[in-house]
Amino acid sequence: MNKVIIDGRLTNDPxxxxxxxxxxVCSFDIANTEHxxxxxxxxxxxxxxxxxxxxxxCGNNLTKGRRVLIEGKLANEKYEKxxxxxxxxxxxxINVEFLDYKKKEDGEENPFGGQVMSDEEDIPFK
Numbered sequence: 001m002n003k004v005i006i007d008g009r010l011t012n013d014p015x016x017x018x019x020x021x022x023x024x025v026c027s028f029d030i031a032n033t034e035h036x037x038x039x040x041x042x043x044x045x046x047x048x049x050x051x052x053x054x055x056x057x058c059g060n061n062l063t064k065g066r067r068v069l070i071e072g073k074l075a076n077e078k079y080e081k082x083x084x085x086x087x088x089x090x091x092x093x094i095n096v097e098f099l100d101y102k103k104k105e106d107g108e109e110n111p112f113g114g115q116v117m118s119d120e121e122d123i124p125f126k
Contacts, residue, residue, distance in 0.1 A: 004091055006046055007069045007099065008032040016059035026055035030068060048072070050093040058096055071095040 008030035016026045027049050034042045048070055050058045062068065072091040079086055 002073045004074050005071050006032050010062055010064050010066050011045065013064050014059050014062050016055065023052055024055040026050045026059040028062060047088065047090045048093055049090055050096060054093060054096060061098065067099040069097040069099055
């Protein structure tokens with residue numbers, strides 16, 4: 001079984017792109033804060049990828065600072081940059097729950113908080 005659940009805030013605006021096969025993919029990073037003893041905190045950063053319809057929804061509704069709960073799968077990725085080889089662990093989102101409200105341009109709150117968006121049947125690999 002490969003399952004992870006993480007909550008956090010977006011550290012940047014999502015990046016949406018279309019693959020050569022025409023699938024939407026949305027990428028963003030979140031920061032998860034763990035409160036430790038004696039008032040100390042530990043912050044971990046995670047790279048999140050959402051595919052297809054879920055990617056479209058995330059790209060249209062998430063912005064830097066929004067709080068989300070991500071349910072997904074861990075995936076290891078190897079890549080090369082400037083001649084150096086790197087490894088990264090990423091999370092492929094299956095469900096995304098918006099934990100706060102998106103502000104409209106006129107300052108009103110948009111009641112999109114608390115909704116769970118799911119794309120489990122639409123993952124390009126299993």
